[in-house]
Amino acid sequence: MTRGQECIGSLLASAKLKLARLPHASPRLEAETLLSFCLEQPRSHLYAWPQRGVPPEALSRFQRLLQRRLTGEPLAYLLGRREFWSLDLLVTPATLIPRPETELLVELALKLLPEHPPQRVLDLGTGSGAIAAALAWERPGWGLTASDASPATLAVARHNFERLSLGNLRSFLGDWYQALPPGERFHLILSNPPYIPARDPHLGLGDLPWEPRSALAAGPDGLEAIRSIMAGAAERLEPDGWLLLEHGFDQGPSVRALAQQAGLREIRTHTDLEGLERATQCRL
Numbered sequence: 001m002t003r004g005q006e007c008i009g010s011l012l013a014s015a016k017l018k019l020a021r022l023p024h025a026s027p028r029l030e031a032e033t034l035l036s037f038c039l040e041q042p043r044s045h046l047y048a049w050p051q052r053g054v055p056p057e058a059l060s061r062f063q064r065l066l067q068r069r070l071t072g073e074p075l076a077y078l079l080g081r082r083e084f085w086s087l088d089l090l091v092t093p094a095t096l097i098p099r100p101e102t103e104l105l106v107e108l109a110l111k112l113l114p115e116h117p118p119q120r121v122l123d124l125g126t127g128s129g130a131i132a133a134a135l136a137w138e139r140p141g142w143g144l145t146a147s148d149a150s151p152a153t154l155a156v157a158r159h160n161f162e163r164l165s166l167g168n169l170r171s172f173l174g175d176w177y178q179a180l181p182p183g184e185r186f187h188l189i190l191s192n193p194p195y196i197p198a199r200d201p202h203l204g205l206g207d208l209p210w211e212p213r214s215a216l217a218a219g220p221d222g223l224e225a226i227r228s229i230m231a232g233a234a235e236r237l238e239p240d241g242w243l244l245l246e247h248g249f250d251q252g253p254s255v256r257a258l259a260q261q262a263g264l265r266e267i268r269t270h271t272d273l274e275g276l277e278r279a280t281q282c283r284l
Contacts, residue, residue, distance in 0.1 A: 009050030084132035094152035129157030147179035193225035252277035
């Protein structure tokens with residue numbers, strides 16, 4: 001370490017104190033993640049060399065990113081990526097940040113459909129492409145289709161599909177089913193649609209103020225998108241095909257009622273790792 005150069009240990013200590021004042025932050029994890037990202041080294045490097053000096057360019061970058069994080073900007077947007085189903089995905093402010101609870105949709109989809117013969121699966125409102133990419137990765141014999149209404153969002157998803165070399169996946173731009181070629185049907189339609197009520201105070205907390213509102217909120221009761229998806233499901237599902245939707249922890253009863261009204265059957269709601277109702281499946 002040269003004279004006047006700040007070392008890894010002292011830089012982390014200072015950053016953790018600052019991040020501790022930020023609501024919903026994980027000070028140690030975030031400080032270490034940002035610094036390892038700027039140094040282009042694994043976090044283990046920070047533990048092994050706490051007295052090593054931080055090069056000026058990396059220090060400047062770390063300070064800029066830390067200041068942005070202290071304003072509340074999500075860590076995933078600062079890094080430009082987020083892991084989902086062990087896949088490293090590009091994320092930008094045009095996309096919702098993939099969350100661990102959404103992996104439940106992937107787990108359920110893999111259980112609902114057999115691996116053979118090949119299945120046709122549709123991911124509506126794909127966002128970063130996380131769900132479609134995970135299923136295409138796990139089931140290379142399946143045919144995956146992804147759609148999104150936002151050109152900027154779909155561009156990110158397509159980048160992720162190409163970078164992961166997912167040849168069994170195609171994508172379309174458009175609003176829900178309107179994006180699809182006429183007459184196509186699927187063995188499974190799944191989605192993590194917007195489901196937060198438009199005036200819900202949670203929209204002002206944590207990462208949510210930074211994420212695209214159209215991917216989060218859906219009308220006064222948060223169910224507008226789910227109603228649209230259910231209304232069109234019968235025309236797009238194969239006989240005995242499945243519909244699988246993520247929803248809010250308190251929306252299970254409403255989603256089950258909407259499924260019944262849509263003439264769907266075998267309705268079942270699943271809980272996430274915290275025991276909260278998180279996803280509902282139903283069948284044509």
